[in-house]
Amino acid sequence: MHQLRWNRAFLPRRMLWLLLLDTLSKEPGHGYDLIKRTGDRFNGMYSPSPGVVYPTLQKMAIDKLVTVREESDGRKTYSITRKGRNVLKKNRHVIDMCEALRSDPNWKAKAKLLRSVWSLVHKVASGLKDMPPSRVEALTRLIGATGSRVDELLKEES
Template identity: 45%
Template sequence: MTPPVFAHGHLRLYLLSLLAESGRGMHGYELIQALGDRFGGTYVPSAGTIYPRLGKLEEEGLVTKVADGRKTVYEITDAGRAELEARASELDGIENGVTDSVRRLADEVRSSVNDAMRSLRAELAAAAREAKAEARYTATVIPDNEHIESRTRLQEAEALLAEFRASVRSELRMRASRGDLTAETVAALREGLDAIRGRL
């Protein structure tokens, strides 16, 4: 089981530090983006994770919120800064934990990508073997005209597979280089391949 990114109570302290560093107020979405940036895109908290904690910080008088059009701006209070100062050593430990979490999450993403690429190669190899077997079969039992049409369709299918593999591989590498290749993307790829195989 994957351990949590933040230990209990650490995310709220980290939110305070982000607000203090900004030197200005931040929208909830900006805080989510800032956390995503700190983790290189390997961890992006949901609104359902961030907003309840901001609400709790407001209740404790550590942040204030002000309406800015349709958005809400959160600012750290003097009490919030005092808590940060009092827990400075703990915050240093959290920063070290974030670094470890980024490495761990990056390893998990890398492993997922490798698994997906192995699965894709296996699927393509299996499809090629099946196509060759089908071609051998049709050469012996299907009349010439149908045999020619079947081989034409086979060539078209193999070209599509090659184009798909190149396109997906390029997209996966580009996302991995940007740091936004998620485990969900890899899972969606695997599910899509399974669905295609199931329809053949």
């Protein structure tokens, strides 16, 4: 449905989408309220821009993950749907990872690492369509070797 990609942002688009669903699972809210609650969740270190939040909410409404109610003051109040709760439940691990990351004192460096990983995934995925078999094999070897080195680094004592 949605792909997880960073797009040079603090959070990958799907992570924001899931954070908004998680926030709405606690109580409905309007766009500005959701921006504020997300900022509060990150202790003010990150606050999504309206230019990202509102299109994300529109897409979530199209996908029937949220409902939208027009208020008399012109604001729109968003509520999570049953489908939205099911999607959130299936992706709980992403929210849990985000929560663990933001409670870590070294979270900025770790977020940068994750951005690098997702950027690499996106680069490879976007080039697959017309990639010749020889390049697929070369990239498979390169990424396999890199994965082995990552395993070694993860096993090292801090």
